[in-house]
Amino acid sequence: xxxxxxxxxxxxxxxxxxxxxxxxxxxxxxxxxxxxxxxxxxxxxxxxxxxxxxxxxxxxxxxxxxxxxxxxxxxxxxxxxxxxxxxxxxxxxxxxxxxxxxxxxxxxxxxxxxxxxxxxxxxxxxxxxxxxxxxxxxxxxxxxxxxxxxxxxxxxxxxxxxxxxxxxxxxxxxxxxxxxxxxxxxxxxxxxxxxxxxxxxxxxxxxxxxxxxxxxxxxxxxxxxxxxxxxxxxxxxxxxxxxxxxxxxxxxxxxxxxxxxxxxxxxxxxxxxxxxxxxxxxxxxxxxxxxxxxxxxxxxxxxxxxxxxxxxxxxxxxxxxxxxxxxxxxxxxxxxxxxxxxxxxxxxxxxxxxxxxxxxxxxxxxxxxxxxxxxxxxxxxxxxxxxxxxxxxxxxxxxxxxxxxxxxxxxxxxxxxxxxxxxxxxxxxxxxxxxxxxxxxxxxxxxxxxxxxxxxxxxxxxxxxxxxxxxxxxxxxxxxxxxxxxxxxxxxxxxxxxxxxxxxxxxxxxxxxxxxxxxxxxxxxxxxxxxxxxxxxxxxxxxxxxxxxxxxxxxxxxxxxxxxxxxxxxxxxxxx
Amino acid sequence: xxxxxxxxxxxxxxxxxxxxxxxxxxxxxxxxxxxxxxxxxxxxxxxxxxxxxxxxxxxxxxxxxxxxxxxxxxxxxxxxxxxxxxxxxxxxxxxxxxxxxxxxxxxxxxxxxxxxxxxxxxxxxxxxxxxxxxxxxxxxxxxxxxxxxxxxxxxxxxxxxxxxxxxxxxxxxxxxxxxxxxxxxxxxxxxxxxxx
Numbered sequence: 001x002x003x004x005x006x007x008x009x010x011x012x013x014x015x016x017x018x019x020x021x022x023x024x025x026x027x028x029x030x031x032x033x034x035x036x037x038x039x040x041x042x043x044x045x046x047x048x049x050x051x052x053x054x055x056x057x058x059x060x061x062x063x064x065x066x067x068x069x070x071x072x073x074x075x076x077x078x079x080x081x082x083x084x085x086x087x088x089x090x091x092x093x094x095x096x097x098x099x100x101x102x103x104x105x106x107x108x109x110x111x112x113x114x115x116x117x118x119x120x121x122x123x124x125x126x127x128x129x130x131x132x133x134x135x136x137x138x139x140x141x142x143x144x145x146x147x148x149x150x151x152x153x154x155x156x157x158x159x160x161x162x163x164x165x166x167x168x169x170x171x172x173x174x175x176x177x178x179x180x181x182x183x184x185x186x187x188x189x190x191x192x193x194x195x196x197x198x199x200x201x202x203x204x205x206x207x208x209x210x211x212x213x214x215x216x217x218x219x220x221x222x223x224x225x226x227x228x229x230x231x232x233x234x235x236x237x238x239x240x241x242x243x244x245x246x247x248x249x250x251x252x253x254x255x256x257x258x259x260x261x262x263x264x265x266x267x268x269x270x271x272x273x274x275x276x277x278x279x280x281x282x283x284x285x286x287x288x289x290x291x292x293x294x295x296x297x298x299x300x301x302x303x304x305x306x307x308x309x310x311x312x313x314x315x316x317x318x319x320x321x322x323x324x325x326x327x328x329x330x331x332x333x334x335x336x337x338x339x340x341x342x343x344x345x346x347x348x349x350x351x352x353x354x355x356x357x358x359x360x361x362x363x364x365x366x367x368x369x370x371x372x373x374x375x376x377x378x379x380x381x382x383x384x385x386x387x388x389x390x391x392x393x394x395x396x397x398x399x400x401x402x403x404x405x406x407x408x409x410x411x412x413x414x415x416x417x418x419x420x421x422x423x424x425x426x427x428x429x430x431x432x433x434x435x436x437x438x439x440x441x442x443x444x445x446x447x448x449x450x451x452x453x454x455x456x457x458x459x460x461x462x463x464x465x466x467x468x469x470x471x472x473x474x475x476x477x478x479x480x481x482x483x484x485x486x487x488x489x490x491x492x493x494x495x496x497x498x499x500x501x502x503x504x505x506x507x508x509x510x511x512x513x514x515x516x517x518x519x520x521x522x523x524x525x526x527x528x529x530x531x532x533x534x535x536x537x538x539x540x541x542x543x544x545x546x547x548x549x550x551x552x553x554x555x556x557x558x559x560x561x562x563x564x565x566x567x568x569x570x571x572x573x574x575x576x
Numbered sequence: 577x578x579x580x581x582x583x584x585x586x587x588x589x590x591x592x593x594x595x596x597x598x599x600x601x602x603x604x605x606x607x608x609x610x611x612x613x614x615x616x617x618x619x620x621x622x623x624x625x626x627x628x629x630x631x632x633x634x635x636x637x638x639x640x641x642x643x644x645x646x647x648x649x650x651x652x653x654x655x656x657x658x659x660x661x662x663x664x665x666x667x668x669x670x671x672x673x674x675x676x677x678x679x680x681x682x683x684x685x686x687x688x689x690x691x692x693x694x695x696x697x698x699x700x701x702x703x704x705x706x707x708x709x710x711x712x713x714x715x716x717x718x719x720x721x722x723x724x725x726x727x728x729x730x731x732x733x734x735x736x737x738x739x740x741x742x743x744x745x746x747x748x749x750x751x752x753x754x755x756x757x758x759x760x761x762x763x764x765x766x767x768x769x770x771x772x
Contacts, residue, residue: 066660067653121664122657198646200638224674225684226713241620406602487689488703506623551688551713558690564702 004096009222017395030462032090040201043191048144049182054160054248055434058257061151062160063173065111068147069125071116075106077139085137093117116140117166119147148173150266155225157266157380158259158281159217159434169269170279175382176215185209216436218254218449223247226555227259231530232546235261238535242414242508245531245548246417247556250524253421253430253452253567255317255379256556258414259282276556283413284381287388288533290416290558291498292347292541293516294406299344300423300466301367304458307358308472310465312340314362314575320350324398326456327353330497331542342574345472345479347495349405356404362392364400369458372429373411380447387411391566406498417529419493420516421471427463468491471521471570472547478574481542484515486554488564492524493517493549500534509532516544519553677715685712 025033054063071093082104089104090097095117103114120128123131127144132140148163161171168174189204202308227245235243247257260282264274265296289371304307315337320327329348343351356364367375374389388410402408411419414432422429435448458466470492476482496514503509518531530545530552537544668674676686688711691702721727 060670064664064667066664067657087706121661123654123661126654126657149664149667151664153673155672200635200642220674223678227716229676229713232717236714236718351755487705488691488701489689554689555686558687561692563692566701 014053028128038190038375039366041190043189043198045187046144047185047187047209048146048455049184049209050211051146051148051182052180054180056156056219056224057217057254058220059216060221062156062217062219063148063150063222066147066149067122068119069122069142070118070139070144070145071125071128072121072143073104073114073116074139074141075104075110075114079106079139080103081137085132086141087139087325087472088132088135088137088495089116089128089261092131093120093124098548102165107548119145121147127280150220152221152225153265153267154263155221155228156217156219157263158217158260159278159477160266162266162269162279163511167219171281172215172217172380175380175443176439178440180212180441181213182212183210186308186471200562215439216250217434218256218436219258219434219560220247220256223556223559224257224259227257227552228263230548231259231261232263234532234544238437238537238539238544240532240536241534241571242282243293243442243530243532243548244413245528245552246283246414246529247418247528247529247552248421248425248432250421250518250527251430252449253418254431254449255414256526257431258434261508262294281381282529284377284379284384285412287385287412288500288512288531289407289409289498290411291406291496291512291516292349293345293416293420293494293496293515293529295347295352295404296423296466296470296494296516297371297373297419297541298338298352298364299469300403300427300458301364302355302358304367304427304462305359305363306353308340308468310339310341310572312355314338314351315338315342316348316351316354320353322398322401327401327571328438337576339576341469341472341570341572342478344466344469344494345475345574347473347480350404353401359404361393361395361400363395364403365389365392367401367457368403368409370455371421371422372415372431375407375415377412377414377418377432378445378447379414379432380439380441380445381434382441382443385412387573399509401508406496410501413529413531417527417530421468421518421527422457423463424492424518424527425463426460427458431455449560467518467524468570468572469522470494470517472572472574473542474517475570479542481515481546482539482548484517484542486548486557487551488549488567489519489557490521490565490567491517491519491548491550492521493551495546497540504542511540513539513541514535514543515541515549517549519552520562520565520567521570522565525562528556545569622708628708673715676713681710685709687711 027555031340034168045428051065053061053065057063069235071089082101086097086104089095089258090100093116100116103116106114129140129142143572150160157171159171161173161175162169163173168177168180173180183209187204188208190199190202199328227247231243234240245257246255248255260278262275262278264278268274269279291563297310303310312369314337316329316333316338318332318334319329327349329350331346338346338348338351340351340355342348343355348464359367368389374387376384376386378384389406390403390409393402399408418429418432421432431451431453433447433449436501437452438448440446473479473481473492473493473494473495474485474491476485481493484493484495485491494511494516496516498512498514499508500512502509510533512531512533513535514528514531518527530548532544532548535544685707687705687707689703689705691700691704693700
């Protein structure tokens with residue numbers, strides 16, 4: 001009997017504990033316990049949207065995304081085995097041993113989340129984690145961390161831009177971020193254990209990620225590479241400060257190459273020796289005075305207006321006194337008798353000024369505006385400069401004289417290339433483009449080949465006449481730039497040598513030499529424009545930029561299979 | 577009156593008696609129709625057990641499928657990552673810089689101007705310009721100059737010319753010409769093999 005009573009009492013005691021616990025669980029704060037229970041098995045996986053690729057015109061990737069992982073350490077678990085673990089990790093992942101060691105020991109006391117490595121290729125990270133588990137280490141985990149890869153390194157890096165740790169930091173990557181980034185998704189489910197295996201028939205949600213859309217440019221990767229290499233070689237050879245070159249498809253205005261030197265490897269934008277300015281596109285953001293290349297625009301406008309013709313005769317004095325200063329030519333001469341073609345071929349400032357006397361400032365400026373000077377090209381490069389073109393109604397006649405031969409106005413490289421291309425494209429200006437199809441910049445501007453506009457600037461005859469005069473520039477006897485010729489082809493071009501404004505002193509110092517032209521001259525397919533800033537070796541547009549032009553033009557003609565037209569070379573007289 | 581009545585009456589009585597005898601209702605002994613319980617119970621038990629076991633199996637198989645799904649998913653992820661890594665490697669191999677370096681090592685030069693061969697007529701168009709090694713473009717950036725401390729000026733020691741040596745005994749270390757050519761050929765062969 002006694003035993004039975006003792007038994008009951010014991011059972012009652014135990015049951016009363018159960019009862020108390022029940023009251024605690026259900027009565028005190030049931031919700032938080034329910035939430036804890038749910039959290040116990042809840043798995044939550046952010047689904048990263050894949051960033052859209054940036055492609056060249058043929059679909060070759062200039063930038064692509066691959067899956068990557070970040071390696072995370074929990075110092076509470078890793079601190080004890082830090083040296084061994086660090087050795088293994090630094091060997092496998094090619095990372096710095098000491099930084100790894102610091103991370104494994106925790107940068108702050110009590111920290112439980114430290115980055116060991118970021119943007120590790122998935123396969124490598126997975127293999128490494130397996131090896132760690134086999135070796136019995138714990139406390140290392142992986143999280144999604146997509147890698148942005150630029151397979152061609154520095155090719156078009158100035159245009160494409162680059163990615164920072166978490167956000168785009170320049171170029172198309174930033175300008176078209178909305179399109180490229182996509183939207184991340186999220187999956188949640190109840191899982192059995194830490195391994196994340198889904199419990200069937202339990203609540204789960206899935207929001208699919210939306211991958212970023214690819215951005216197709218008009219750049220031709222191989223041509224862009226070639227252009228950069230030739231340009232870099234010239235910069236080195238002539239010890240220039242920087243240089244840019246553009247290759248345009250004359251008929252469509254598509255930019256096949258837009259090269260800047262110095263450039264950088266987009267995979268390592270912060271490598272030593274890379275200046276901040278090197279990471280942007282100088283061709284689009286820097287202004288400079290175009291110099292004599294501008295003369296072809298002046299002359300084409302004069303012919304279009306009926307104020308001049310290629311065989312028109314001029315007496316060109318040794319120098320020309322105008323109100324504020326004396327205008328001279330780059331070469332010493334007495335009174336020479338040049339035709340308009342001769343003025344272009346010999347690049348005479350005085351001759352151009354004399355010819356442009358037929359224009360009032362507003363007339364000239366109106367033409368130049370239609371050539372696209374003074375306005376942004378809006379091709380999708382942020383930070384583009386519109387250049388400087390004084391409005392016609394406030395332009396003095398002295399300024400007009402200088403503008404006629406390419407001073408007292410400034411342009412960006414693509415703007416000027418598009419203006420020269422107008423002559424190539426039989427007087428119709430095609431707006432240049434860098435994006436195939438259409439794309440909307442993050443500022444809401446729609447750009448691309450689908451938004452190309454065509455405007456007639458000068459008549460077909462004026463353009464043809466100007467092209468014929470430009471052929472004389474590369475003439476071995478009459479011209480100033482025989483080294484710009486491409487063997488077998490009729491090439492039309494124009495040299496430019498201008499004084500360069502040094503931003504450091506705000507004065508003229510050094511020169512900017514350039515060469516713009518197109519081929520085949522009688523049925524232009526490509527326009528190439530080369531600008532070299534501040535070469536330390538004496539030379540002009542013909543001797544420095546000319547050979548670069550010739551190399552690039554020769555390559556692009558061969559690459560696109562453009563046969564020589566076998567047209568008759570220009571027979572315009574340069575003297576009379 | 578009574579006899580005709582009586583007679584049939586007695587007949588009726590007899591008949592009735594017979595009928596009554598015939599149709600006497602007796603209490604039928606209550607038959608307990610015991611439907612056999614065992615099949616029913618078995619059936620119900622089977623259904624129950626089957627249901628439970630089925631549910632269990634179903635659940636297990638779902639769980640199994642879930643494990644399989646998650647392992648297949650991780651396999652798919654691994655393969656996708658592998659594919660991407662390979663694609664990245666391929667893209668790096670297709671890098672124009674690398675291709676150009678390989679080509680230039682083989683002695684190829686990008687021509688200055690193209691020449692076209694028309695396969696129908698067998699005629700060429702364009703001006704044939706020789707491609708010389710000087711036209712090869714510089715593929716790598718120039719090596720930055722070493723700091724002065726790492727590149728000390730060469731120490732020049734002037735040794736008085738030894739007049740006793742006979743100039744005809746050649747001291748050059750270069751191998752004879754045909755040995756050089758052989759070496760060159762071998763190099764070319766090696767390269768060929770490597771690039772196959």
